[in-house]
Structure formats: C-alpha cells, structure tokens
Amino acid sequence: xxxxxxxxxxxxxxxxxxxxxxxxxxxxxxxxxxxxxxxxxxxxxxxxxxxxxxxxxxxxxxxxxxxxxxxxxxxxxxxxxxxxxxxxxxxxxxxxxxxxxxxxxxxxxxxxxxxxxxxxxxxxxxxxxxxxxxxxxxxxxxxxxxxxxxxxxxxxxxxxxxxxxxxxxxxxxxxxxxxxxxxxxxxxxxxxxxxxxxxxxxxxxxxxxxxxxxxxxxxxxxxxxxxxxxxxxxxxxxxxxxxxxxxxxxxxxxxxxxxxxxxxxxx
Amino acid sequence: xxxxxxxxxxxxxxxxxxxxxxxxxxxxxxxxxxxxxxxxxxxxxxxxxxxxxxxxxxxxxxxxxxxxxxxxxxxxxxxxxxxxxxxxxxxxxxxxxxxxxxxxxxxxxxxxxxxxxxxxxxxxxxxxxxxxxxxxxxxxxxxxxxxxxxxxxxxxxxxxxxxxxxxxxxxxxxxxxxxxxxxxxxxxxxxxxxxxxxxxxxxxxxxxxxxxxxxxxxxxxxxxxxxxxxxxxxxxxxxxxxxxxxxxxxxxxxxxxxxxxxxxxxxxxxxxxxxxxxxxxxxxxxxxxxxxxxxxxxxxxxxxxx
Numbered sequence: 001x002x003x004x005x006x007x008x009x010x011x012x013x014x015x016x017x018x019x020x021x022x023x024x025x026x027x028x029x030x031x032x033x034x035x036x037x038x039x040x041x042x043x044x045x046x047x048x049x050x051x052x053x054x055x056x057x058x059x060x061x062x063x064x065x066x067x068x069x070x071x072x073x074x075x076x077x078x079x080x081x082x083x084x085x086x087x088x089x090x091x092x093x094x095x096x097x098x099x100x101x102x103x104x105x106x107x108x109x110x111x112x113x114x115x116x117x118x119x120x121x122x123x124x125x126x127x128x129x130x131x132x133x134x135x136x137x138x139x140x141x142x143x144x145x146x147x148x149x150x151x152x153x154x155x156x157x158x159x160x161x162x163x164x165x166x167x168x169x170x171x172x173x174x175x176x177x178x179x180x181x182x183x184x185x186x187x188x189x190x191x192x193x194x195x196x197x198x199x200x201x202x203x204x205x206x207x208x209x210x211x212x213x214x215x216x217x218x219x220x221x222x223x224x225x226x227x228x229x230x231x232x233x234x235x236x237x238x239x240x241x242x243x244x245x246x247x248x249x250x251x252x253x254x255x256x257x258x259x260x261x262x263x264x265x266x267x
Numbered sequence: 268x269x270x271x272x273x274x275x276x277x278x279x280x281x282x283x284x285x286x287x288x289x290x291x292x293x294x295x296x297x298x299x300x301x302x303x304x305x306x307x308x309x310x311x312x313x314x315x316x317x318x319x320x321x322x323x324x325x326x327x328x329x330x331x332x333x334x335x336x337x338x339x340x341x342x343x344x345x346x347x348x349x350x351x352x353x354x355x356x357x358x359x360x361x362x363x364x365x366x367x368x369x370x371x372x373x374x375x376x377x378x379x380x381x382x383x384x385x386x387x388x389x390x391x392x393x394x395x396x397x398x399x400x401x402x403x404x405x406x407x408x409x410x411x412x413x414x415x416x417x418x419x420x421x422x423x424x425x426x427x428x429x430x431x432x433x434x435x436x437x438x439x440x441x442x443x444x445x446x447x448x449x450x451x452x453x454x455x456x457x458x459x460x461x462x463x464x465x466x467x468x469x470x471x472x473x474x475x476x477x478x479x480x481x482x483x484x485x486x487x488x489x490x491x492x493x494x495x496x497x498x499x500x501x502x503x504x505x506x507x508x509x510x511x512x513x514x515x516x517x518x519x520x521x522x523x524x525x526x527x528x529x530x531x532x533x534x535x536x537x538x539x540x541x542x543x544x545x546x547x548x549x550x551x552x553x554x555x556x557x558x559x560x561x562x563x564x565x566x567x568x569x570x571x572x573x
Contacts, residue, residue, distance in 0.1 A: 065455055096459050104457025114452035118471050118548045128456035131466060160548040173452075180456055 003086065004079040010086075011074050016042045018184050018215045019064055023073035026059055033059045035239040036073065041184070041232075046216045048226035048247065051236035052262060057219045060236070061186050064217065065106040066099060077106055078183055104132050107177030111189040113169040115161040121148065121172045122157040125179045133180070140179070147175040151205050167198030171205050178209075185209065187218040223266055227251050235259045318518035322509065323525065331505025332526050338422060338491045338501065343484050345427040350434025355464075357439050368435065376432030381493050383429050388421040388497040422494040430487055437479045441472035473545040481538035485531050502526055 007013060013020050019041035026034040033056045041047045049057045062068040063075055066083040075081070082102050084091035094102075116124050125144035129135040135143075148154050151171040161169050170190055177185055187206065191199040203225050210216055210229045220226060226233050226247050233247040235256075243250065243259045251267070254260045308314055322328055357368035375383070391412035398409035445468050453463040492503040500508075506519040 067451060067455065100454075100457045100459045102457075103455060106455070108452070108455035110448060110452060112448055114446075114448035116449060116452070116467055116471075118474075118545075120548075127466065128453075128458060131462055132457040162548070176456070 007076060007079050007081075007086065011076070013076060013079055014040065014042070017076070018043045018045075018078055019047075019217060020076040020079070021060075021073065022075075024060070024063065024070050024075050025072035026056070026063060026068060026070050033239050034063070034070075037236075037239075037241055039234060039241065039244075041215065041217055043215050044213045045231040046210045046218065046229055047232050047234060048230035049217065049219045049234045049236060050221065050223065050226060050262070050266075051242075054238075055236040056239040057236045058188050061108075061188050061217060061219050064184075064186055065103050065108055067108075077102070082106070100132065104128070104180050105183045107180060107182030107185040109170070109173050109177055109185065109187045109190050111192050113161070113166070113173045113193070115169055115173055115176070117161050120158050120160055121153065121164070124161070124172060124176050128176070129179050144175070144179060147178050148172070150178075150208075151175045152201070165198060166194045167201045170194065170202045174202075174205055174209070184215040184217065187216065187220065189219055189221065191220070191222060221266060223251060223263070235262065237262070313517050314521065315515065315518045318515050319521050319525075322506075322515075322519055322522045325509070325522075327505045327509065328502070328522060328526070331500060331502040332530075334500055334505075335488070335491050335502040336530065338419075338426070338494065338499070339484065339488045341423055342426045342430055342491070343487055345423070346430035346434045346487075347480070349427065349431035351438050353431060353435035354438035354442065357435065358442060372432045372435050374432075375428045376436070378429075380426060380429045380490060381496065384422060384425040384493055384497060387425040388416065388418060390416050390421070418494070418497045418499045421497060422491070422499050426487070426490065426494075430483065430490075433483055434480070437476055437483065438472070441474075441476035442468055444475045445471045470545070474542075477538070477542050477545055481534065481541070484538075485534055488530060488534070489527060 008015075011020070011022060017040060019039065021037050021039040024034055024037040024039075025032070037056075037060055039047070039060070049060070051057050059068060063070050064077060064082070069083060080102070081091065083094060083099055085094055086092075115121075116127065119127065122141065122144050125147060126135075126137065126140035129140040129143065130137060145154070145157065148157055151174055153168060153171055153175070156164060156168060156172070161172070164172065174185075174190075190206070191202050194202065199222070203222060206216070206218070206225070207229055218226070218230070228247075230247040232244060233250045234241055235243045235250070235254075235258075237258050243254065243256045250259070251263060254263055353368045353371050356364040357372075359365060394412050396409055396411045399407045401407060449467050449471065450463050453467045458466070491501055494501055495504040495507065498504065503523055506523045510516045510519045
C-alpha cells in the first residue's frame with residue numbers, strides 16, 4: 001500500500017480530497033494562531049477563506065505548502081503530508097529534495113506578487129520549469145508564451161516586473177504558478193496590494209481558472225468574488241473556523257454573530 | 268486683432284536665475300588654490316618632471332606595476348570566494364557556523380593589515396613545518412614553512428584573509444537586502460535552497476554587492492603597497508629601489524602615484540559597466556553616460572536650472 005492509501009484509511013480522507021486538514025494547530029512562540037482547524041477542499045473546487053486580519057487565514061494557507069510548519073494535527077495535500085512521511089506512527093521530516101518536489105505541485109500566489117525582480121516576465125515563467133522540472137528552454141518558453149497569452153499579457157514577455165502595473169505583475173505571478181502544472185493553487189490575498197481599478201483584471205483571470213477546473217484555495221477580502229466563484233466559504237476568526245457553507249447562503253444568512261458582524265463591515 | 272497677438276507668448280518669458288554668491292566665492296577661492304598648486308608643480312625644481320618622464324615606463328617600474336596588479340587580482344578573487352563562504356555561514360541557521368563566521372570577521376577585519384602581513388611572513392616562528400600524515404598511508408607530504416612562505420605567498424594569504432573580512436560583510440548585507448518574499452516564492456515553485464541562493468537571491472544581491480566591492484578593489488590596489496615592507500617587489504618597492512640609489516625620491520613617488528591613479532581610473536570605468544549589467548532590470552534610458560562622467564571625473568553634480 002502506498003503512503004497515500006495508508007493515509008486515506010488511517011485518517012478517513014475522502015476520495016476526491018485535495019486539501020484535508022484535521023485539528024491543525026500552529027503557534028508562533030506563545031501566540032496560538034491556529035487552534036484546531038478542520039478544512040476540506042475537494043478536487044476541482046474553489047474554497048474561499050475570509051476573516052479579519054490576524055485570524056490565521058494566511059498562516060493556514062502557508063501551512064498547506066509547508067512554508068510554515070504545523071505544530072499539530074493532520075494536513076494533507078492530495079492525500080499526502082507535504083513536509084513529512086508517516087512511518088510507524090511518527091512523522092519524519094522529508095529531505096529538502098522531496099519537499100521541493102511536492103511543493104512544485106502546489107502553486108502559490110502572494111499578496112505582494114514576489115516576481116523575481118531581476119528577470120523578465122518570460123524568465124520568471126521558465127525559471128522553475130527549467131531548473132526544477134528539467135524542461136528545455138524551448139519547451140518552457142513555448143509554454144510560457146501560451147500562459148502569458150492566457151492571462152492577457154502576451155505582449156509583455158520581455159518586460160521586467162517594475163515595468164508592469166500591479167495588476168499585470170499579479171497576472172504574471174499567476175502564470176508563473178501555472179507554469180509548474182500545479183494540482184492546487186493557493187492565493188494569499190491576491191488583490192489586497194492592488195489599486196481598486198486593477199483588482200478586476202486579476203479576479204477575471206482567477207475566475208477563468210476556476211472555470212477550467214483548477215482546485216483553488218483563496219484567502220481574500222473580495223466577498224463578491226467569493227460569492228460568485230467559491231464552492232465553499234470559510235469564515236475564520238482568532239484561529240478557528242467559525243462558520244462554513246455555500247457562499248450564497250452564508251453571505252445572505254450568516255448564522256454566527258461573529259460572521260454577521262464581519263460581513264456587515266465588509267459588505 | 269486676435270488675442271494671441273496682444274499677449275506675450277509664454278515661451279518668451281525670461282527666467283532670471285537666483286544668484287549663488289556663496290558658490291561664486293567658493294569658486295574663486297578654489298581657482299586661487301588651484302593656481303598656487305599648479306604654479307608650484309610647474310616651477311618647483313624638486314618635482315623634476317623630466318625625471319618623472321624618464322622613469323614612467325622604466326622596466327623595473329613596469330615589472331612592479333605588473334606585480335601589484337597580479338597581487339590585486341589574486342587577492343580580490345580569493346577574498347570574494349572566502350567572503351561569500353563566510354557570509355553564507357553567517358546567515359546559516361547553525362549557531363556554531365554563525366559564531367565562527369562572526370569571529371572570523373571580528374578578527375581578520377579588526378587586526379591591522381600590516382600586522383597580519385608581518386605575522387604570516389614570520390609564520391615559521393610559530394609553525395616549523397606543515398605535513399599531512401594519514402593512518403596506513405604515512406606522511407603524504409611535509410613542507411618546511413620557510414620553504415613555501417615566500418614574501419609573495421605571505422602577502423596573498425595575509426591580505427586575502429583580511430580583505431575577506433570586509434567582503435563577508437558586503438556579501439551578507441547584499442543577501443539580506445533581497446526581500447524574503449523572493450526566496451519564499453522560489454521555494455513555493457519547488458526550488459531547493461541551493462538553487463534559490465544561486466538563481467534568485469545572489470543575482471539580486473549583486474546589485475548591492477558590486478558598488479562596495481568596486482570600492483574594496485580600489486582600496487586593495489592601494490593596500491597592496493604595504494607588501495613593500497616584506498620585500499615583495501611591487502610598484503612602490505620598485506620605485507624605492509631606484510630612489511634608494513639615485514635619491515630622486517619625489518619624481519619616483521609621482522611615477523608611482525600616476526600608475527595607481529591610472530589603474531583606479533580604469534577600474535572605475537569597469538565598475539560602471541558591471542553595475543549596469545546587474546542593474547539592467549531597473550534601467551532607465553539616457554542616464555548612463557552622465558553617470559559614467561560623474562563616476563570618473565566627479566563632475567555633473569552641479570545641475571544648471573533647465
């Protein structure tokens with residue numbers, strides 16, 4: 001039995017699970033940021049996480065691809081631990097090379113874009129496919145051009161990040177994540193650093209992605225986007241999941257007082 | 268009559284620049300000082316310009332210049348390599364490596380170069396011979412310290428270790444200047460630590476590393492004149508050997524100064540192009556030539572009202 005099947009039996013992971021979290025805890029020093037988080041994101045679905053700042057939603061996202069290590073609980077991506085291997089009831093930290101291979105399947109889009117500033121848009125897209133996946137420059141470049149076209153930036157391949165607007169940079173960043181053919185894409189407040197008139201173009205790209213069947217976990221303040229695109233909406237506050245449901249129902253009729261209060265402030 | 272003809276067109280308005288009296292006084296004083304110095308240089312027989320001309324391309328001066336350049340290149344190359352290693356140790360999560368790197372910088376940057384130079388030259392007083400003995404294989408080699416610690420080798424070791432102390436700090440500051448998000452983004456794309464350092468962090472750090480490294484190279488070029496004291500036949504030593512015989516001290520010092528300035532000028536131009544290469548992702552058109560002039564001659568700072 002492979003590790004995926006073992007995990008599936010042991011933790012009761014559903015067949016179609018992409019992200020599976022049970023009792024995930026995370027502390028920074030004495031500050032407990034995540035207190036037993038349970039979340040399920042099925043394949044080809046979009047989960048939107050909302051909540052006030054400091055609620056732990058970004059931390060949870062960063063735990064998914066092991067940018068942060070969890071302090072407890074079970075967090076699986078496509079049925080497997082990202083930073084560990086389960087053997088004899090113990091979690092062994094995996095080697096850097098294996099961690100990198102698993103991370104390569106989990107795309108991440110950051111609030112501050114984090115495009116490699118010494119590389120052109122095209123070079124940003126071909127770097128990891130060439131260096132990590134061993135694609136030839138020609139293959140990687142062909143694919144990169146297709147992706148840049150897809151995010152509406154076909155003509156910007158040779159521009160450096162600082163020659164692009166915030167919205168264009170974020171679209172390049174999304175294309176860069178897609179260049180690795182990830183199983184799941186994590187978005188960490190992708191539009192929070194953008195001028196209001198640039199938010200739309202980024203959300204449009206994300207909407208297209210969701211329609212194409214990409215599994216997405218989106219931490220966002222864009223309630224409209226969550227309602228329209230999300231398959232589930234998760235409201236987090238002070239390190240716990242307060243409420244979850246289908247976006248339309250939850251936004252129209254929030255159950256918890258904390259959800260009501262938060263939504264009344266952002267809507 | 269149309270309105271345009273009755274009005275003075277805006278382009279014809281004359282701008283009267285503000286009068287910078289302080290600037291004029293400063294300029295006047297500078298010109299007077301320049302005149303005094305120029306006159307002294309031209310008329311004081313001690314400068315003896317014909318002798319300067321005679322020795323400018325003298326074979327032993329040329330040999331000394333070659334030796335100085337060779338020292339600078341070897342020492343700078345070694346110190347960049349050692350410095351980068353120490354800087355990476357300094358940034359490592361291991362406390363021991365970190366502390367070792369800290370101690371390295373503290374000692375080799377802190378102790379005066381001249382003292383380190385004399386120390387390495389006299390290493391045989393501390394260590395008589397260096398040998399490598401392995402179990403089963405016996406002694407692989409054994410060298411008497413005095414046999415290999417020539418003045419040149421002592422100079423290379425001493426100044427490389429000293430200079431590496433500075434380079435370590437420059438490289439460390441460069442790496443720390445790259446935002447953490449860059450390494451995070453690379454990590455999330457599945458790039459391992461070494462790849463991130465080589466492809467993402469270091470190339471961006473170079474932009475911050477190159478300018479101070481250029482300064483260090485210029486500094487080192489001149490610092491190598493210290494090796495004269497342990498009888499390495501560098502540029503200054505060559506000049507000293509000549510004026511010890513002929514007593515034409517001042518002309519020969521001018522020859523030496525000329526060659527140092529000449530090489531520094533060449534290095535400054537080279538530095539400009541290297542900076543431009545590593546800064547190409549944030550280039551603006553049209554400023555480069557003016558910056559070159561500024562760097563080499565220090566002019567162009569006083570902007571005229573446009």
